[in-house]
């Protein structure tokens with residue numbers, strides 16, 4: 001059977017972005033690909049990007065859609081995570097199973113799927129794959145360091161280290177091999193800060209810990225040099241790991257057409273005028289602020305960060321995503337309040353072309369929520385970080401940024417204008433050389449890994465070969 005991969009991303013910006021990049025890489029390698037997006041994601045992609053025309057040049061590519069079980073006007077924000085999960089559980093999972101067993105993708109169809117590549121959190125997909133005997137390779141779009149803490153969850157529970165409530169967050173953690181000298185309770189994924197194990201997020205992570213090692217393989221967006229200390233342990237559980245990051249750099253290196261500055265998989269409209277504003281700023285002077293596509297803050301936190309930035313004296317570019325400020329507040333008042341100082345030395349946007357922003361020479365530091373894609377993009381461009389993690393894998397990532405890679409400052413669990421002002425001044429002035437040197441070195445290792453003969457380059461080739469041979473076995 002000709003190889004045909006079904007890619008099924010989690011319906012969020014970060015995973016969709018990564019999975020579309022993987023889809024393009026596989027198409028370029030001669031593999032047929034179908035991307036299964038939720039209707040809601042597909043509508044946003046089509047509205048804000050050129051994905052349809054971009055992918056139309058691949059005769060071996062197509063999109064399919066599936067319901068996420070939520071009404072069209074549902075906000076799908078991180079606060080409503082449980083509703084999102086419920087929609088998936090009750091609607092998407094059974095429809096997916098039906099599609100695979102009897103529908104357009106089964107061996108009975110003209111164009112059968114030979115390999116499934118779903119998001120690492122889709123445990124149900126492995127059950128379906130086993131039922132219909134199609135190989136499955138997970139793509140884990142969270143960071144390897146956080147995934148490792150998920151895979152260690154059974155041991156953490158057995159050792160009584162998880163769950164813990166929000167007390168004594170500085171207690172060291174001992175049951176995540178390779179991290180014993182620096183990981184504390186507060187650096188574990190946010191879901192672990194709970195009183196008992198009977199919450200839906202824990203349930204998903206436990207399933208993930210059980211299912212991921214059973215798959216044919218695991219794709220991750222990192223490169224060997226960056227995560228060597230974790231991968232060595234992770235391979236004991238999951239021997240077949242394809243580390244193919246930095247994925248966006250790998251894709252750029254394989255596209256033969258002109259520099260891909262404008263490849264976008266954004267679910268929101270990008271404001272590109274910020275790039276012109278950046279052109280007017282001094283080199284390495286601007287603080288770029290973004291908390292990604294899902295994280296939120298209160299209006300008090302917003303103003304605390306804003307005061308910290310203004311007091312630091314540095315110019316800033318701030319992504320104030322619609323819906324990112326939660327709670328009671330008057331948006332017009334906020335805008336009026338911000339007007340004066342922001343006009344003086346700040347630029348506010350609702351969404352920006354982040355890869356291009358980070359590549360701009362005016363950017364001096366990234367104040368980030370430590371999402372994994374943002375972290376990788378910052379490393380690639382040699383931009384040090386101030387980490388203000390919100391949830392999921394971000395607490396782990398920020399610890400690795402500050403303590404393992406030493407390319408930034410972790411201010412988790414605080415939101416204080418003085419701390420922010422000091423962190424900005426430290427990165428831009430006091431610790432500038434040390435931090436830039438470390439992050440640039442990592443960025444260079446990342447570039448080497450995607451160049452011909454590099455580890456990510458070779459791992460992608462191996463993935464392609466393995467997918468092709470899985471197709472042959474299925475025929």
Ligand code: UDP
Nearest residue numbers: 014292293294319351352354371372373374
């Ligand atoms: N992003 C973007 N424009 C913005 C903010 C973010 O294009 O204004 C992109 C960013 O480049 C990254 C993704 O959105 O690829 C965010 O993914 P990440 O894993 O960092 O965080 P998440 O949104 O999943 O929490």
